[in-house]
Amino acid sequence: AQSVTQLDSQVPVFEEAPVELRCNYSSSVSVYLFWYVQYPNQGLQLLLKYLSGSTLVKGINGFEAEFNKSQTSFHLRKPSVHISDTAEYFCAVSEVQAGTALIFGKGTTLSVSS
Amino acid sequence: ETGVTQTPRHLVMGMTNKKSLKCEQHLGHNAMYWYKQSAKKPLELMFVYSLEERVENNSVPSRFSPECPNSSHLFLHLHTLQPEDSALYLCASSQEREPYYGYTFGSGTRLTVV
Numbered sequence: 001a002q003s004v005t006q007l008d009s010q011v012p013v014f015e016e017a018p019v020e021l022r023c024n025y026s027s028s029v030s031v032y033l034f035w036y037v038q039y040p041n042q043g044l045q046l047l048l049k050y051l052s053g054s055t056l057v058k059g060i061n062g063f064e065a066e067f068n069k070s071q072t073s074f075h076l077r078k079p080s081v082h083i084s085d086t087a088e089y090f091c092a093v094s095e096v097q098a099g100t101a102l103i104f105g106k107g108t109t110l111s112v113s114s
Numbered sequence: 115e116t117g118v119t120q121t122p123r124h125l126v127m128g129m130t131n132k133k134s135l136k137c138e139q140h141l142g143h144n145a146m147y148w149y150k151q152s153a154k155k156p157l158e159l160m161f162v163y164s165l166e167e168r169v170e171n172n173s174v175p176s177r178f179s180p181e182c183p184n185s186s187h188l189f190l191h192l193h194t195l196q197p198e199d200s201a202l203y204l205c206a207s208s209q210e211r212e213p214y215y216g217y218t219f220g221s222g223t224r225l226t227v228v
Contacts, residue, residue, distance in 0.1 A: 009154065032213050043118070043204055043219035051214060090157070094213035101147065101170065102217060104157040 002027035002093050004105035012111045015083055021076040021108045023091035030096040033074040035065055038088040038107075047089075050074060061085070086112045117141045120205050120220035128228055129195060135223045137188040137205030143218070145211045146188040148180060151202040151222070163188060164211050195227045 007022040025031060032051050036044040048059025055067040065076045074091060088109050092102045118139045127133050137146065148160040162170035163182040177199075179191040188205055202224050206217040 004156070034216055036219075041221070043120075043221040044206075044217075045219070046216050049216055096213075099169075099211045100213055101159050101162060101211075102213060103159075104149075106154060106156050 002029075002031060002095060002103055004091050004093050004103055006089075006091050006105035006108050008108050009106065010109045010111065012113065013081055015112055015114050016080045018079050019077065019081050019085075019110065021089050021091075021110065023074045023076065023105060025072050025074065025091070025093045027072075027093060027095065032094045032096055033065075033067060034092040034094075034102065035059065035063070035074075035076050036090045036092060036104075037061075038090065040087070044090060047076070081110070081112045083112050083114060085110060118205055118207055118218050118220035120203075120223050122223060123221065124224045124226075126226045126228060127192070127195065129197075131195075132191070132193040134192065135190040135203055135205075135225075137190075137220055139186055139205075139207040139218070139220075141207060141209075141218060143207035143209050144185045145208045146182060146185075147206040147208075147217065148188070148190055149204040149206065151204055157204070161190075162211070169211070192225075195225075197227050200225055200227045 003026045005024045034049045035047040050067045058064045088107045090107045091105045146163045150158045160174045161180045166182045181189040202222045204222045205220045208217045209215045
């Protein structure tokens with residue numbers, strides 16, 4: 001069975017600084033990988049996803065993530081954050097097989113201050 | 115608005131009450147999901163419905179009873195809940211049960227059991 005570990009529960013950064021949110025996964029088969037964002041009092045919104053092909057994936061709001069198969073990682077990055085990026089970020093994994101559900105990590109709280 | 119609507123947004127209920135959570139989507143999706151989100155824990159997959167048939171039930175207590183009358187609507191019936199059931203309940207939908215597409219989430223119902 002697959003699992004997801006988000007290594008940081010909270011990441012505080014200053015506005016316009018770069019940020020990296022770390023995600024490692026465990027699976028014995030090929031996987032799809034996702035990052036979701038949850039703003040206060042809202043549901044989860046898809047930021048980006050890795051399905052196949054290029055290991056660098058670009059998403060919405062200037063975020064990108066890089067799939068590293070050898071390190072089983074899928075870290076999320078943004079070169080310059082805004083106050084509005086303050087939210088909870090979830091990494092998720094799914095086997096490349098129809099009928100399998102998304103498995104989520106515990107989430108990382110990104111707090112951006114001025 | 116993401117296309118998945120959950121009502122009510124907030125619910126406070128006593129342990130002896132019976133209530134229902136509602137989820138509605140008009141995205142043309144045919145798979146729907148209930149997740150439980152508790153503080154600092156991974157999202158827990160509770161139920162999966164595909165083409166109105168329950169295909170997954172992850173050891174959820176019987177005090178939670180799902181219902182999917184058609185592909186656009188999903189309910190979670192609640193009765194004799196415990197305080198530890200207090201959480202954010204998220205509904206999601208997807209095209210087929212193919213993880214390739216990712217999920218579309220609703221904004222959730224914040225449930226408090228007193």
